Amino acid sequence: MTIQELSKTLGISVDAVRKRLQRGTIKGSKDKFGHWVIDDEDIKQDTNQDTKQDTTGSDRALFQSMQQQIDFLQGELQRKDAMLMSMINKPQVLEAPKVGILNKLFKKKSKVGANDI
Secondary structure, eight states, X not given: OOHHHHHHHHTSOHHHHHHHHHHTSSOEEEOTTSOEEEOHHHHHHHHHHHHHHHHHHHHHHHHHHHXXXXXXXXXXXXXXXXXXXXXXXXXXXXXXXXXXXXXXXXXXXXXXXXXXX
C-alpha cells in the first residue's frame, strides 16, 4: 500500500502518514527507490490505536477552548442584560445647562462674530 492510498483510507493527510511512519506508529519499509511501502495487515493493527489517540487529544483541547468561549460569551450577555435592565428601570433625566455657562458660551461667540464683521 502506498502513502497516498493509506492517507485516503485513514482520512488523514499524506504528511501525517509520513510522520507516523517516521515515528514508527505505522510500520513500513522503503523500497529500492526510497518510497515507503506499507503492509495492509500492519495497518489494521497499528493505526486504530494511533488514530484514536490523535483525535482524543485534539478533540479535548478543542472542546476546552470552545467551552471557555461559551462561558465568556454567556457572561457578556448577562452583563449587557443587566446594563439594559438598569437603563430601562432608571430613565436618565437630562439636566438643563446652567445659565452662567450658556452666557459665557454666547458671549464668546458673539465677540468672535462681532470682530469678524
